[in-house]
Amino acid sequence: MxxxxxxxxxxxxxxxxxxxxxxxxxxxxxxxxxxxxxxxxxxxxxxxxxxxxxxxxxxxxxxxxxxxxxxxxxxxxxxxxxxxxxxxxxxxxxxxxxxxxxxxxxxxxxxxxxxxxxxxxxxxxxxxxxxxxxxxxxxxxxxxxxxxxxxxxxxxxxxxxxxxxxxxxxxxxxxxxxxxxxxxxxxxxxxxxxxxxxxxxxxxxxxIGPGISEALARSADLLRHDADALDAWAEREIRHLDLADLECEHLSQLPRAIRSRIIRMAIYAAGAPSGSISAEHVASVEALIMGWSGQGPSHLPGGVKVERFSGRLSLLRN
Incomplete structure (x- = not known):
């Protein structure tokens, strides 16, 4: 046996x-x-x-x-x-x-x-x-x-x-x-x-010592619970939002972890292919909110364009 x-x-x-x-x-x-x-x-x-x-x-x-x-x-x-x-x-x-x-x-x-x-x-x-x-x-x-x-x-x-x-x-x-x-x-x-x-x-x-694989797997489990909670928070937020027309002031008041998730959701909702959005793409949109200096739009995969007008983010697919 x-x-x-x-x-x-x-x-x-x-x-x-x-x-x-x-x-x-x-x-x-x-x-x-x-x-x-x-x-x-x-x-x-x-x-x-x-x-x-x-x-x-x-x-x-x-x-x-x-x-x-x-x-x-x-x-x-x-x-x-x-x-x-x-x-x-x-x-x-x-x-x-x-x-x-x-x-x-x-x-x-x-x-x-x-x-x-x-x-x-x-x-x-x-x-x-x-x-x-x-x-x-x-x-x-x-x-x-x-x-x-x-x-x-x-x-x-x-x-x-x-x-x-x-x-x-x-x-x-x-x-x-x-x-x-x-x-x-x-x-x-x-x-x-x-x-x-x-x-x-x-x-x-x-x-470092034995047990690295076990420790990494344990960290993954802990982080999954955190990620699930943050995802759920972001999901609650978007119920009250138009993902194609977002108010920058409102987004700027949210924790970055929630804001970045909403940005990612909005980009995909606008038509970006699944799995195509990287952290760099999200950061370029984040800059339109938190680092606004009159810069031009962000051009993203799938022909999605994110542009800021009058304090709002417009997400369109070309």
Whole structure:
């Protein structure tokens, strides 16, 4: 009997218990230790609650042998009694290989989930992944939302293993003789996340002391609560505002954390593409409010123009 399995199964069960009997859930499986451990736990816990389970493996077609790896995952899932869909995608490189592959992967997961009417899609991110995300956010000078890392529950996506370490998932696979796949990209130092994993965090552990990953993940959890509270405050504020015509005096009286959120919401409401607005974009609009000296408009992604007239901000899309 595996000594590691109970803690992973319990982490999964806590989320399954929030669902209803008869629900169907998907699990994303790459064949790595994290997703295999997750699929194993789900294969045991989902039937107890009369929850249907379906695996999805995404073939990004970026490496030779990717189809063979997808086929291996199908065999592994079959051994666990899980039906599997192989989703082949063509990755359009628009914002770096890693980000572009992630975008294609989530689109594929969404598509399969919608086709199957899945109520949730389980992902195998661990505490180590969370720590890496936080450290990358710090390096980019990100705000609280980015530094809060990955949410345990976001829309249909559920990440039940954020309290579980990569060492634990690897140990479980070893104990159960599950042959986990070692993705070559996870050792490729051209990717910042790989450098964080293989160089930055080990160096911090050596120079500062053990427990860095745990501490970073704990900080992410604390910051997520703060970010949620600030988001809720900003949401309450915009109920009384016309996001296309904002009064600068009112915005100037708000805390910066709230003002910046309202600015971001207003820009997106004006038509900026999702995910296109950076801190620099928000700062350029902030300057129209807090550093007004007669400067011209801010031109933002999606053709959004923000201009100040008579103490008010006008947001229009060209």
């Amino acid at each position: 595996s000594a590691t399995a109970p803690v992973i199964r319990n982490a999964v069960r806590l989320w399954l218990e929030k669902l209803e009997a008869g629900d169907l859930v998907c699990v994303a499986v790459s064949g790595g230790a994290d997703s295999l451990a997750l699929a194993y736990a789900l294969s045991l816990e989902a039937p107890k609650l009369a929850i249907q389970l379906h695996a999805v493996t995404v073939d990004h077609q970026l490496q030779s042998g990717s189809a063979a790896q997808a086929a291996t995952v199908v065999v592994q899932m079959t051994s666990l009694g899980i039906e599997t869909t192989v989703a082949k995608v063509s990755v359009e490189i628009t914002e770096g290989l890693e980000a572009s592959a992630r975008k294609a992967r989530y689109a594929a997961l969404d598509s399969v989930g919608d086709t199957l009417n899945a109520v949730a899609i389980f992902l195998g991110h661990t505490r180590d992944d969370q720590a890496e995300s936080v450290l990358l956010g710090l390096a980019r000078g990100s705000g609280t939302r980015s530094l809060s890392g990955m949410a345990p529950h976001q829309g249909k996506y559920i990440r039940p293993l954020l309290s579980i370490t990569r060492e634990q998932t690897e140990k479980l696979c070893d104990e159960l003789s599950l042959d986990d796949w070692q993705d070559p990209h996870n050792k490729d130092a051209q990717f910042a996340r790989v450098r964080v994993r293989t160089v930055a965090i080990p160096t911090l552990e050596k120079t």
